[in-house]
Amino acid sequence: MKLSQERFDEACQFIKENARALDARLFEFHFENGEARFVLHELSKYQNDDGGFGHGIEPDFRLKESSPMATSVGIQYYLAVNDDAESNMIRSAIRYLESTYDSELGFWPATFENVNNEPHAPWWHFRGMVRPEGVEWANPSAELAGYLNRFSAFVSTDILKDVNHQVQTYLDEHKIIGSWLYNIMCWERAYKFFPELLKSIAKKTVTASFQNILPLSQERLGEIKIHWLAPHPDSILTQVAPDRVRSLLEQEITKQADDGGWWPTWQWGQYEETWPIAEREWAGKKTVECLVTLRDFGLIEGFE
Numbered sequence: 001m002k003l004s005q006e007r008f009d010e011a012c013q014f015i016k017e018n019a020r021a022l023d024a025r026l027f028e029f030h031f032e033n034g035e036a037r038f039v040l041h042e043l044s045k046y047q048n049d050d051g052g053f054g055h056g057i058e059p060d061f062r063l064k065e066s067s068p069m070a071t072s073v074g075i076q077y078y079l080a081v082n083d084d085a086e087s088n089m090i091r092s093a094i095r096y097l098e099s100t101y102d103s104e105l106g107f108w109p110a111t112f113e114n115v116n117n118e119p120h121a122p123w124w125h126f127r128g129m130v131r132p133e134g135v136e137w138a139n140p141s142a143e144l145a146g147y148l149n150r151f152s153a154f155v156s157t158d159i160l161k162d163v164n165h166q167v168q169t170y171l172d173e174h175k176i177i178g179s180w181l182y183n184i185m186c187w188e189r190a191y192k193f194f195p196e197l198l199k200s201i202a203k204k205t206v207t208a209s210f211q212n213i214l215p216l217s218q219e220r221l222g223e224i225k226i227h228w229l230a231p232h233p234d235s236i237l238t239q240v241a242p243d244r245v246r247s248l249l250e251q252e253i254t255k256q257a258d259d260g261g262w263w264p265t266w267q268w269g270q271y272e273e274t275w276p277i278a279e280r281e282w283a284g285k286k287t288v289e290c291l292v293t294l295r296d297f298g299l300i301e302g303f304e
Contacts, residue, residue, distance in 0.1 A: 120271070
């Protein structure tokens with residue numbers, strides 16, 4: 001099963017009418033020969049003077065000020081269109097991550113107390129500066145550790161050494177990444193940036209973790225989309241279960257709404273005036289991400 005040309009066109013129209021400018025420029029980059037600089041221009045609007053990202057770039061919390069979690073999302077957008085390690089945008093972002101790393105506890109908090117002052121999903125409510133236990137450390141610390149290694153030229157030796165020690169300790173203690181699938185996603189994004197030994201161990205752990213959740217079902221995924229876990233054909237999950245990934249992607253095609261978009265399946269249950277704004281932003285973002293993955297897997301008519 002493939003996404004038909006007609007339904008693809010409807011998705012394109014949905015993005016043009018509903019997506020944030022950042023996601024619309026990303027769509028143009030992938031499908032309309034758009035330039036990376038236009039994506040980065042929109043991305044820059046979410047970066048604060050301290051180098052971190054905010055302004056609701058993660059739609060589930062509307063905080064204007066910077067946070068490590070929002071900065072991880074900003075770097076995801078950056079890497080989607082640009083691998084330049086010398087940009088001022090990345091220098092500033094890494095400087096922010098250095099400044100917010102808690103070397104005493106060995107982690108990055110996702111957000112800070114000021115997130116509670118703005119509309120946000122209940123799962124992002126700040127409840128104190130406490131290092132997450134066990135496998136929960138990964139989100140966002142494992143992902144941010146990967147980015148510090150990717151852009152290590154801008155990172156102090158002491159911080160990078162401590163961060164990689166935390167990574168090594170985690171991998172020594174956890175042969176399987178359990179709990180939320182979000183934790184595996186963070187390791188999937190990060191592992192390729194680690195030094196060779198850590199990279200090898202992390203890849204082995206991610207592979208074993210995906211094998212541990214097989215056979216993967218839509219019920220097991222919950223609100224998580226298969227294209228988040230397997231965004232491209234060389235993703236680890238695709239290597240572990242290629243037929244299952246393709247089957248779930250084909251199921252995702254059937255979930256396209258009548259308006260052409262893919263909408264979030266979760267709700268905040270609070271801030272009822274703000275949630276519809278975040279919901280629409282999520283729909284634009286998810287629709288672009290879904291189309292890119294479907295194209296890369298050859299599941300859109302005309303893009304084989």
